[in-house]
Amino acid sequence: MKIGIMGGTFDPIHIGHLLLGQFAYEEFGLGEIWFLPNGNPPHKRRKDECALQLRVEMIRRAIRDVPYFKLCLHEADESVHSYTYKTMGELNALYPGNDFYFILGADSLFSIETWKCFREIFPTCTILAAMRDDKDITDMQGQIQYLEQAYGARVCILQAPLLEISSTTLRQRASRRQSIRYMVPDAVAEYIRKNHLYQKREADDGRFGEDSEKTEA
Ligand SMILES: Nc1ncnc2c1ncn2[C@@H]1O[C@H](COP(=O)(O)OP(=O)(O)OP(=O)(O)O)[C@@H](O)[C@H]1O
Numbered sequence: 001m002k003i004g005i006m007g008g009t010f011d012p013i014h015i016g017h018l019l020l021g022q023f024a025y026e027e028f029g030l031g032e033i034w035f036l037p038n039g040n041p042p043h044k045r046r047k048d049e050c051a052l053q054l055r056v057e058m059i060r061r062a063i064r065d066v067p068y069f070k071l072c073l074h075e076a077d078e079s080v081h082s083y084t085y086k087t088m089g090e091l092n093a094l095y096p097g098n099d100f101y102f103i104l105g106a107d108s109l110f111s112i113e114t115w116k117c118f119r120e121i122f123p124t125c126t127i128l129a130a131m132r133d134d135k136d137i138t139d140m141q142g143q144i145q146y147l148e149q150a151y152g153a154r155v156c157i158l159q160a161p162l163l164e165i166s167s168t169t170l171r172q173r174a175s176r177r178q179s180i181r182y183m184v185p186d187a188v189a190e191y192i193r194k195n196h197l198y199q200k201r202e203a204d205d206g207r208f209g210e211d212s213e214k215t216e217a
């Protein structure tokens with residue numbers, strides 16, 4: 001089977017991630033998309049980060065209605081750093097009949113040479129790279145050609161809607177008690193609200209996320 005791997009910190013998961021999964025599934029004829037939350041990402045250490053268990057719960061809620069979206073807990077260990085080269089090597093060994101497609105945004109494609117043992121990633125998967133932020137198609141094609149020639153990487157452009165949305169923006173909006181509706185699935189917004197995630201104050205005054213009971217107009 002052709003498996004898409006959507007790796008990320010998912011703090012929190014948002015519709016940008018889900019759309020990448022959906023478009024990769026359709027465009028490349030994938031059988032399943034595995035959402036792979038990293039347990040202990042060495043490249044992302046922040047004071048306000050959510051514990052792995054909470055990030056996983058948000059993914060569960062985000063993907064529960066989509067039969068071909070799965071949760072992959074292979075990196076779900078906060079006691080060790082998560083490294084893609086290691087994970088992809090292990091997934092290939094564990095599931096030898098599958099072909100893996102690693103899905104990422106342009107920011108990740110341009111920083112991949114800073115990843116640990118990054119050369120070892122390329123033989124384990126085809127990379128599906130989506131455009132993001134300030135990188136345009138010419139930048140992307142240049143970077144793809146470079147990675148192919150320098151390392152024998154297999155990289156394809158993933159045509160997905162360009163969305164200026166990030167987990168950083170969502171954490172900021174949540175901490176300011178601005179709505180995150182439409183940027184995350186309703187079930188994720190509800191989970192964030194109920195558990196007071198990304199908020200400094202303990203109590204929920206009901207304003208957050210505009211998810212309090214509807215009144216008639
Ligand atoms: N809006 C988006 N468009 C394209 N790719 C995205 C988008 N959001 C996230 N990605 C990609 O999804 C993968 C996982 O991203 P991650 O979980 O770090 O989310 P993020 O929104 O980039 O988080 P943060 O703002 O905390 O850095 C990365 O490869 C990233 O490039």
Ligand SMILES: O=C(O)c1ccc[n+]([C@@H]2O[C@H](COP(=O)([O-])O)[C@@H](O)[C@H]2O)c1
Nearest residue numbers: 007008009038043082083084085115116
């Ligand atoms: O292996 C590494 O050194 C490495 C460095 C940066 C990012 N990654 C992986 O790239 C994916 C997207 O990461 P991020 O930072 O956007 O959440 C996710 O699966 C990370 O584990 C991996």
